[in-house]
Amino acid sequence: MIIILLVHFIFVKSYKFIKPYPKNWIAVLDNIDVKEKKNIPILKQMFDHIPLIIFKNQNLNSNEYYNFIKQFDESTKQNNELYKPYDSNIPHVGFRDNTIYNKNTLYNPLWHMDMVGTNKLPPVVVSLYFQNVTKNGGETLFANLENAYSKIDLNMKKYLHELVSVYNIDNINNIDNINNDKKQKFPFIFYSDPLYKKKSILFSPFRFSNFEKLTSEESWDIVDHIFYKYILTDDNVISIKWNKNDLLLFNNRKLIHSTTPTEIYKNEYRAFKIIFLDTKVPICKINI
Numbered sequence: 001m002i003i004i005l006l007v008h009f010i011f012v013k014s015y016k017f018i019k020p021y022p023k024n025w026i027a028v029l030d031n032i033d034v035k036e037k038k039n040i041p042i043l044k045q046m047f048d049h050i051p052l053i054i055f056k057n058q059n060l061n062s063n064e065y066y067n068f069i070k071q072f073d074e075s076t077k078q079n080n081e082l083y084k085p086y087d088s089n090i091p092h093v094g095f096r097d098n099t100i101y102n103k104n105t106l107y108n109p110l111w112h113m114d115m116v117g118t119n120k121l122p123p124v125v126v127s128l129y130f131q132n133v134t135k136n137g138g139e140t141l142f143a144n145l146e147n148a149y150s151k152i153d154l155n156m157k158k159y160l161h162e163l164v165s166v167y168n169i170d171n172i173n174n175i176d177n178i179n180n181d182k183k184q185k186f187p188f189i190f191y192s193d194p195l196y197k198k199k200s201i202l203f204s205p206f207r208f209s210n211f212e213k214l215t216s217e218e219s220w221d222i223v224d225h226i227f228y229k230y231i232l233t234d235d236n237v238i239s240i241k242w243n244k245n246d247l248l249l250f251n252n253r254k255l256i257h258s259t260t261p262t263e264i265y266k267n268e269y270r271a272f273k274i275i276f277l278d279t280k281v282p283i284c285k286i287n288i
Helices: 002-013 038-049 062-074 145-150 156-160 216-231
Strands: 016-018 024-032 052-055 088-095 125-132 140-144 165-168 185-186 190-191 199-201 208-211 236-238 245-249 255-259 271-276
Touching: 002 208, 038 052, 062 125, 062 245, 062 271, 140 145, 140 156, 145 199, 145 216, 185 190, 190 271, 245 255
Parallel strands: 024 052
Antiparallel strands: 016 024, 052 245, 088 271, 125 245, 125 271, 140 236, 140 255, 165 185, 165 208, 190 199
């Protein structure tokens, strides 16, 4: 299906399709005008099958950027607001650069799925739009959680289906006792597509406390095993080095991502716009 889709995309639409990565879940597209409405249906169809798409050499203002991205989740609320700081006071589009200090990413890569463990529903659609890039560091790593799930032993899958993750909204401390109003709970294994066919892992180390009925120590033993045996494997991780004006669109419920430690490029300026597209798409748990 993906091959047929790409052939149609290349030859009928005459866009330049680049494949610099040996993974079938990433596409790189050049010479495409994302503001052209006639291009949107095929791009949406493509995004249904390929969860990470890079659009090269884009030149968009923040309104154009948001109007393009919002079309990839029809449930999005038109008045959703992003966490500050906004770009040019547009609440749908955030702005991030070196001035936003995060001690958790200073020396270590921070693997995460966006908005998991906050008081919001994790978005399906997330986008980054690079305004300024660095010579040293600044890559983003991605791992495919659907592929990771598919490699897990069947007997282990049955056990994992029963796990419920508990996140602490306030901070990233791993404590077993959290006030109920500070908890967010998600199934560890869920349906990542609306047709209830593909199963995946829903997990973000940031703010994770424990699994229900298990201690933090027991929970992290399970997480470490899954992470290093199935997720962070050579055949399941890619590293993307950005160019200026790269626009990234990815499915936040199918991929987990990380950046390189910010200390690597501390003397260079890195800046990008970001969109967490608000969604009403529920987290669909596995029927046990």
